[in-house]
Amino acid sequence: MKQGHQTWLFPSKPVILSSAAIGGPLEAQGPLADDFDTLHGDMLLGQSSWEKAEKTLLEECCDKAIEKAGLTKEQIEYFLCGDLMNQIVSSSFTARTLQTPFLGLFGACSTSMEGLALASLIVDSQSADYVLTATSSHNSSAEKQYRYPTEYGAQKPPTAQWTATASGAAVVGREGTGLRVTSATIGRVVDMGLTDPFNMGAAMAPAAFHTIESHFRDLQISPAAYDLVVTGDLGRVGHSILSEMFQQHQIEIPPERYRDCGMMIYGENPNVWSGGSGCGCCASVTYGHLLHRMKRGEWKRILVVATGALLSPLTFQQNESIPCIAHAVSIEAESEEGVR
C-alpha cells in the first residue's frame, strides 16, 4: 500500500522468519564476529578464484537462512538477490544452484534493503508465502573489478572504505513469529557531483538523507518513532556528514540513536580507513548483529537505510560523477501482546 510519494506500508507486516550472515577473515576479527553464523578464515573459501569464492559465500548464506527457517529449498517461492559483480554473476549462479524463481537486483550496496523491501512487498501482496532475499560482496573480487589487482601496491586515502567479505540472507514469510517489516521507502538517485571513488561516504550521504527525510514525511512520523536509525555503509566520513545534515534540517536524531553498519562491522580498525562497505556489509550487520539485538529486546523499531554508489570503473574514467541511492526499511519487534 503506497503512502505519500515513495513509501510502501505493509499492513500484513511480513515476518522475517530467519536470517543468516556469513563473513570472511577480517570480519572475524571485528567486534561483531559473534553475530555471524559462519566465519571463513580463507579469503578463497577453498575455491580457485575470487568470483567463485563470492558465489560460494552467497550459496552458503542462502542455505543457512533456509535451514534456520526450517524450510527446504523447494518451499522458497521467489529468490531476490544482487551483488557487486558485473552482470550480478554471483547472484545468478547462486540462483542456478537454488533452482528457485529468481529476480536479479542491482543497487550496489543498497541491494540488501532493496531486496528486503521487494520481498516484503511480494509477501504482503499475497503473491508468495516464502521469499528469500540475499546479497553478498567479496573484498578481493570487488577490488579486482572496481580498483586494482589485489596485490598491487596503491596507497589509499583516509576516506577510502574496505569492501566487506560477507553475505547476508533473510527469509520473509506471511505467517509465523519473528521480527516484522512494516514499511519501506524507495529512494531516488541523488548525485551531488562528487567524483572521487575513494570517498563514497561523502557521495552517498545525500542519498541517505533524502530517503530518510522522505520516509518521515511520507509516514508523517518523527524520528522519535525509531529506537535506532542505521545507515548502510557511509563510513566515518559519511556518518559525520549525514549527522550534520540532520542538524541543518532539524531532523532530530540523537547521536546515540544514529549508527552506521560500515563503522560497526570493523570497529576501530585503522586498516579499513573510513569503514566497511559493499553489499555484504549492510546485509550481514543487519541480518546478523541488528536483528539479534532486536530479538533480545534491546530495540523495538529500527530503520535500516542501505546506501549504494551506482558507479562503474568505466564511468569514473569517463569523468562522470557518482550517482547514489538509498532504500529504507523499517523493522519492528512484535508488540508485547502478540496480537495484530
Place this chain on the structure above:
Amino acid sequence: MIFLWAFLVGGAICVVGQFLMDVMKLTPAHTMSTLVVAGAILGGFELYDPLIKIAGAGASVPITSFGNALVHGALQEAQKDGLVGVLTGIFEVTSAGISAAIVFGFLGALVFRPRG
C-alpha cells in the same frame, strides 16, 4: 658518498611522485606516466645522465630513468641510422628491465596465487 646521494635523490623523486598522487590527485597510472615523460624530457636535454653520475642508483632506479633510457636508446641508434634509428633504438637500453619484468612476472603467475 654515492650511497648518501642515492638515498637523497631517490627519496626526492619518490616525494615528487607522492606529491602528484596526494596533492594533484592523480591516479598511480597517471603519476607514473607523468614521471616517465618527465624523465624522457630531462633525458632529451641531457640533464638526466649527470644526475645518474652523482646519485647512481638513486637516479637510475626510479621510473624517471626509464624515460631517460628510452630517449638515449633512440638517440644512440639515430646517430648511426638517422630517423629510422629513433624507432629501432627506443628499446635498446631498457630491454633488460622490460624483459625481466615480463619473464619474472610470468614465472610469478605460474608459481603464486593472489592472496587478497
Place this chain on the structure above:
Amino acid sequence: MANQKKQKLTPTQQQYQTLAKKHEPEIPFISRFLRAFFVGGMICVLAQGIQECFIHFFDFNEKTASNPTVAVLILISVLLTGFGVYDRIAQWAGAGTAVPVTGFANSIASAALEHKSEGYVLGVGGNMFKLAGSVIVFGVFAAFVIGVIRTLISMGG
C-alpha cells in the same frame, strides 16, 4: 580547471560539496611525504649496494652493472608481490614503493597473478600490462618525439 568543473554544478551541489569537504579527514601530507622519501631512498640505497656487488665481484663496470641490478630488483619485487607483502608495504610507503622500478614490476606481477584465473593466454598474457602499459606507451611516445626532434636538429645543424 577546478573552477570550470565547479561552474557546471548547481548551487545545491556546490553547497553540499563545501559541507562534505569539511568532514573529509586531512591527508597527513608530511608523514606521507617522509615515508615515501625514506622508503624510496632506502630502495635506491639497496640498489646501489647490489650494483657495487656486481662491479666488485662479477667484473661489471659502472655502465653494464645497472642492467643486472634492475633485474635483481624486479625479481625481489615479484617475489614480494607473490608472497602478498608488497601491497602491504606500499600502503605504508605510497610513492616510495611505486616510483622505483620495483613498483613497475609490482604492477606487472600483480596484474598477471590476479588474472591467472582467466587462463594463461587471455588472463595472464592479456592483462599483464593493464597497469604498466600506460607507462610504456607514454615513455615510448615521448622518447620518439624527443628523439625525432633532436635528430632533426642535429641533421639541420
